[in-house]
Amino acid sequence: MTIMDEIESSLLLLSSRPLVSWRRASGRPTIPDTDASEPTITFSHDRDEDDAILTADISYFAGAVCEVRIPGAHYETVFARLQKIVLSAVIRFQNRAVRAMNAINRNVLDSLDPNEINVNAIEQTLSVIAESDAGVLRLYDEASGLLIPVSQVGFDDDYYNYRVTPQESIAGSVFSTGTPVLLNSPEDIRDAHANLRAPNVRFLSEQGISHSLICVPIKTDTTTLGTLTVMSFRPGSAYGEFSVSLLEAVATQLAIAYRKSQAYELAVRSNESINRMRLEIERRNAELARSLSAHDDILSIFTRHRPLGEHLEEIATHYGIDFHYADIFGTTFVSRAWKEPKATEDMPVGLFDGSLSQREDLSVQPVRVADDVVGSFHFERGDNASYSAAILGVVSAFVALEIVRSASQDDILNSKRRKHFEALGRDDLITSGGAVRFGFQIKKYCQIIFVRHEQESAQNQSLFLQRTLQQTLKAATIQNQLSFYTDEGVFLLFCAATEEALRKNLEPIGDKAVAEGWRCGASLMQSAPHRYPEAASQAVEAAHLMSMRHRAGILVHSETGIDRLLRKQSAADILEFADQILAPFEKEANGDALLRTLEIYIESGKSASKAAASLGIHTNTLYQRLQRAQLLMGKDIDNKDDYLLLSLAFHLKSTYGSQQPAGKSKAASA
Secondary structure, X not given: OOHHHHHHHHHOOOOOOOXXXXXXXXXXXXXXXXXXXXXXXXXXEEEEOOEEEXXXXXXXXXXXXXXXXXXXXXXXXXXXHHHHHHHHHHHHHHHHHHHHHHHHHHHHHOOOOHHHHHHHHHHXXXXXXXXXXXXXXXXXXXXXXXEEEEEXXXXXXXXXXXXXXXXXXXXXXXXXXXXXXXXXXXXXXXXHOOOOOHHHHHHHHHOOOOOEEEEEEEEXXXXXXXXXXXXXXXXXXXXXXXXXXXXXXXXXXXXXXXXXHHHHHXXXXXXXXXXXXXXXXXXXXXXXXXXXXXXXXXXXXXXXXXXXXXXXXXXXXXXXXXXXXXXXXXXXXXOOOOOOOOOOOOOOOOOOOOOOOOOOOXXXXXXXXXXXXXXXXXXXXXXXXXXXXXXXXXXHHHHHHHHHHHHHHHHHHHHHHHHHHHHHHHOHHHHHOOOOEOOEOOOOEEEEEEEEOOOOOOOOHHHHHHHHHXXXXXXXXXXXXXXXXXXXXXXXXXXXXXXXXHHHHHHHHHHHHHHHOOEEEXXXXXXXXXXXXXXXXXXXXXXXXXXXXXXXXXXXXXXXXXXXXXXXXXXXXXXXXHHHHHHHHHHOOOHHHHHHHHHHHHHOOOOHHHHHHHHOOOHHHHHHHHHHHHXXXXXXXXXXXXXXXXXXXXXXXXXXXXXXXXXXXXXXXX
């Protein structure tokens, strides 16, 4: 009995003679967002003449909305009964799913035989997604390049011949993209069977089209193994997002089971000595038993939709371990009994280069995505250290999956934002409208800020770009922005009603850039109509000049000055040019004093009184030094060409010769 059948049968027992109907949730169903808060069931009520109309939205669990019409009823009493019936049915539905998941743990995870895993997988899956009529497990065969059904329920044996490439059908699309698919209408399912080869077109035409379907990938951290699909052929049937989460959890279990089976077979083949093989298997089985005993609970914890901190809090409480967690996005968590080190928002030392330096009394469990360390758990050494390491080793894998899943969703959203920005640059009509998209609306004034990407690791550079984008937005004072990242860095388009708002926005971003070691550029402020490509080029050019100066901070394009002519030169060549002009002072006994006097005099606009006051000397002494400096160099400050050359040399020396960061003063003066 499905949750819809259970609710309807309970409602029909009411003495008020209700009329029960179901309708699918409006809009196409979406895949659950791992960062979303815990979903809720919503209830509403209305009246139609003398009838009470009560509605319960359980689309998260069943993809449908229940509507109850009760003639001449006092809806308050019936409304309370409806809530109780629906909530009780949902609780029973969840309990059944949990019991079924536990059965999978026993019947699938405990097996080391791939054939046994395949046989049990679909039967156990249909017990978890009980509203399904059929299901199929496909695994990718490298030799043929096809996704092959290895287990199925609900079809005849001919279905084993329905093999698809990674480019065709629903299963092929899910395998290639790694993204689950949820479809709740025959039309959507028929449309999704794209690019079918001729034999599969004929086969599908002979099979009935299901009314609802879920297909999820079976994948490890690095490899997609196949797909898992469930279907319902009952008219009006629909799946909810909860069922997608359950099926993803089953797929994760299968991936672990296959990896464990492969590891076991490899261990058996590779051992040269029977005795060494026996000892190794016993050791591995002991480790697996310990990990698997914790795996069920950890999986149950991470399948709930809530913030990462709540997952970690339950891990710490349930297993009685204390730890400190931090990742590259600035997320930190400290268990309640954690003593040292104190909670901090700073990243752990060595987090980005993978060195992860350790205190003698602490152990570190890194969270890795591919070869990059993206987070870490710190926990105390001691008698309980091996237990903590085993638990946190499993937890770190789940945390890595959460980070990757969130990052993948951010990549998709980033692509949409970037396309919207490109459209703004092509179409002037868009720039004059007031429509809001991605939380961004065109205002009178705009400015683009660009943050150069200089992270050495290229494997997961999107993770580091996402972190840079998040940290920049936290520092900004203007919320009206359109931001995205590319391989080169992060672009942020800010729009405001006044130029003053844009100026105030620069200062905190400049401070953040100095603290993080970023090289940033800002375009000129533009008033409508905006020229976004031009502004983006200005910001990129200014950031490039900051990089040439080896400085952290933000540089506004209006302050790039003559440096724009030198952007294709290396900093070493520029400094060599300046040093050649000022070389005569190097061999002079008091050359440093003469050089400093000449520099201050030029910076003061050739004002003798200002220069003397700045140096703390008499004007006569100033003139004597200037005369000696000019004789030494063979230059005349009053000659416009000589003055220009000396001014340029001092500018280049101060700009490209210092490694000190250009901080808040640069941003504030913009």
